[in-house]
Amino acid sequence: MKIEAGVLERADGSAYLEIGGNKILVAVYGPRELHVRRIMRPDMAVIRCRYNMAPFSVGERKRPGPDRRSVEISKITSDALRPAIFLEKFPRSTIDVFIEVLEAEGGTRCAGLTAASVALADAGIPMRDLVASCAAGKAGGNVVLDLSENEDKEGEADLPVAIMPRTGEISLLQMDGHLTPEELDKALDLAIEGCKKINEVQKEAIKNRYGENNG
Amino acid sequence: MIFVEDKNLVVPGDVLADDEYHTGRGTFREDNKICSSLVGLVAVRDKKISVIPLQSKYIPKRGDVVIGEITDIRFSMWNLDINSPYSGILPASDVFGKEKRDLNKAFNIGDVLFLRVVDVDEVKKVKLGLKGRGLGKFRGGILIYITPTKVPRLIGKKGSMINMIKDETQCDIIVGQNGVVWVKGEPEMERVAERVINMIEDQAHTSGLTDRVRNMLYELLGKEIEEEEEDVEENVPEPDIEE
Numbered sequence: 001m002k003i004e005a006g007v008l009e010r011a012d013g014s015a016y017l018e019i020g021g022n023k024i025l026v027a028v029y030g031p032r033e034l035h036v037r038r039i040m041r042p043d044m045a046v047i048r049c050r051y052n053m054a055p056f057s058v059g060e061r062k063r064p065g066p067d068r069r070s071v072e073i074s075k076i077t078s079d080a081l082r083p084a085i086f087l088e089k090f091p092r093s094t095i096d097v098f099i100e101v102l103e104a105e106g107g108t109r110c111a112g113l114t115a116a117s118v119a120l121a122d123a124g125i126p127m128r129d130l131v132a133s134c135a136a137g138k139a140g141g142n143v144v145l146d147l148s149e150n151e152d153k154e155g156e157a158d159l160p161v162a163i164m165p166r167t168g169e170i171s172l173l174q175m176d177g178h179l180t181p182e183e184l185d186k187a188l189d190l191a192i193e194g195c196k197k198i199n200e201v202q203k204e205a206i207k208n209r210y211g212e213n214n215g
Numbered sequence: 216m217i218f219v220e221d222k223n224l225v226v227p228g229d230v231l232a233d234d235e236y237h238t239g240r241g242t243f244r245e246d247n248k249i250c251s252s253l254v255g256l257v258a259v260r261d262k263k264i265s266v267i268p269l270q271s272k273y274i275p276k277r278g279d280v281v282i283g284e285i286t287d288i289r290f291s292m293w294n295l296d297i298n299s300p301y302s303g304i305l306p307a308s309d310v311f312g313k314e315k316r317d318l319n320k321a322f323n324i325g326d327v328l329f330l331r332v333v334d335v336d337e338v339k340k341v342k343l344g345l346k347g348r349g350l351g352k353f354r355g356g357i358l359i360y361i362t363p364t365k366v367p368r369l370i371g372k373k374g375s376m377i378n379m380i381k382d383e384t385q386c387d388i389i390v391g392q393n394g395v396v397w398v399k400g401e402p403e404m405e406r407v408a409e410r411v412i413n414m415i416e417d418q419a420h421t422s423g424l425t426d427r428v429r430n431m432l433y434e435l436l437g438k439e440i441e442e443e444e445e446d447v448e449e450n451v452p453e454p455d456i457e458e
Contacts, residue, residue: 013270031272031300042338084227086243086252089274091338093300121227124270126252128243129228166228166250206226206254210269210420 001198003115003205005122013123015205017115020148021105024112026119030095045090049078049097051112057104073109074099080113080133080162080172086126095125106149110135110160113172118202122209130202131171133162134194136187138179143186145194157183161191165199168192221259225251231264239265256420269420273299273363273393275341279332280350282358282391283343285325288318295328295343298360298393303341305330310345327353327397329389349389356387356399359409361416363394368419369412376415376425383432384408407435 001019008014011027018024034040039048051073053062066074077099085095097119099112110133117131137147139155152158157177163170170192179187217232219225229251231242238244241253242264251257255268275281275297283295283303293305305328310321322328329351333344345351361369370377370390381388386400386408398408411431418424 012272033300033302090300093339121254122270124253124268124272126241127227128245128250128252130226164228166230167245203226207224210224210254 001201003118003201005118005205005209011119011123013119013121013125015115015118015122017111017118019111020107020146021103022101022108022111023103024108024115025100025102026112026115027098027100028095028116028119028123028125029098030123030125031090031093032096034092034094040092040094043091044087045085045093045095047078047082047085047087047095047097049074049081049099049116051077051099051101051109053101053104053108057101073112076109076172076174077113077116081116081120081131083169083171084117084127084129084131084164085120086128089126095120104149106147106152107135107160109133110162113162114198114202118205121202121206129164129166130199131162132165132195132199132202133160133172134191134198135160136191136194138177138183138187143179143183143190145190157187159184159187159191161188161195163192163195165196217259217264219257221257223257224255225257225266226254227252231257231266235262237263239263241266241268268364270362271364273297275299275301275303275332275335275339275393277332277335279392280329280347281332281343281393282327282329282353282389282395282397283393284327284358285322288324291318293318293322295330297341297343298363298391298395299341301335301339301341303330303332303343305343305345309343322352327358329353329391329397353389353397353399356397357405357409359396359398359412361394361396361412362419363392365416365419366390366392366394368424369396369415371425376428379425379429380408380411380432383436384411407432410435 004016007016013028015026031045055062097116101108113133136145136159138157139151157179160174162172219231230248232249234247251266253266253268255266258265281297283297285293286296287294291307295303297303330343331347334342384404384407386398386404389397398405
């Protein structure tokens with residue numbers, strides 16, 4: 001897994017992430033002036049998130065434009081990031097998060113969320129914690145971590161999870177498939193452990209941007 | 216108890232200290248612990264811990280002096296871009312008093328002004344003012360944008376850094392607290408100042424910066440002096456540059 005922060009000049013914050021066969025680029029703009037009065041909030045910033053898959057990111061050309069899955073992922077990503085950000089510090093403004101999947105191989109929503117967290121930190125947006133995300137699941141009868149595309153397609157369950165590592169609070173929990181309560185516990189534990197490891201990579205990526213020696 | 220040292224690089228969520236300490240900028244308290252909310256360098260003063268962000272937007276504060284550009288003219292006010300998520304309003308009464316006059320006779324769209332932040336309300340509506348020494352419209356010059364948190368570094372202790380640049384390049388330089396810098400002088404000198412300022416922004420978090428800035432200035436100006444003298448004579452002795 002590799003994460004690099006600050007890869008885009010023009011964006012306020014950005015991150016590039018590679019994990020397995022996934023390649024994801026995230027740009028964050030904000031807080032910035034919000035022109036759409038309808039969604040503006042007088043007491044806090046709003047988060048507008050767009051998850052998009054490039055037409056060339058998958059084997060069969062993905063038609064450009066939002067589809068139901070992209071809209072769903074955009075929503076859950078905003079929801080997963082919202083508890084971490086100090087939105088009250090920026091009334092009447094917006095924080096725009098753009099997640100572009102350049103190459104997909106299963107687990108893109110988790111990778112996108114992980115990278116978005118790094119990009120938000122890179123943009124200097126105050127947060128309670130980074131959000132780290134990882135999926136567990138069941139494939140071939142076993143509870144496993146971070147399913148690949150095949151394991152996801154052929155497997156019995158997929159469980160994307162996101163946590164704020166310091167407190168262990170869960171900000172994303174979804175399940176696709178079938179798990180017994182015991183399997184669920186096991187998968188959740190696995191996923192949380194995975195998230196904590198991913199959090200270490202996130203922190204390193206952010207710090208590396210400014211070099212080892214400083215001050 | 217404190218878990219980090221002064222000038223450590225921290226990220227959002229890092230635990231900095233426990234209850235003994237007070238929260239400063241860039242930190243928050245949770246469950247008897249003080250944590251960082253930003254990517255930045257730890258600053259410990261007595262029992263107060265702050266995190267100085269490496270990257271941030273300018274949030275207007277009452278009393279700040281800022282440089283803004285006029286973006287809109289309305290019935291009794293101008294709207295200005297002050298390099299922030301929030302735009303600023305300059306009431307016409309600040310310029311005209313009680314008389315009613317055509318606003319664009321005084322300032323037009325695109326004009327750049329040096330103003331004071333008079334008030335910021337709870338929803339961050341920003342009111343600007345021109346009453347004060349040195350405030351007003353800029354003529355000519357160029358604008359350079361830097362991250363607002365690097366402004367103190369650019370100014371230096373008691374203005375040492377910015378004065379060094381002003382003296383060497385013979386330019387007028389005004390630094391707004393919103394990260395906008397106005398520079399006016401000979402065109403080549405303006406460019407030299409611009410390059411130095413961008414370098415300071417890039418390396419603001421490192422040490423030994425003052426010396427590197429001085430060397431960069433001498434290097435760039437050494438070149439400038441050489442170019443000018445070449446125009447005048449054929450054989451020019453090497454310019455004597457002081458260390």
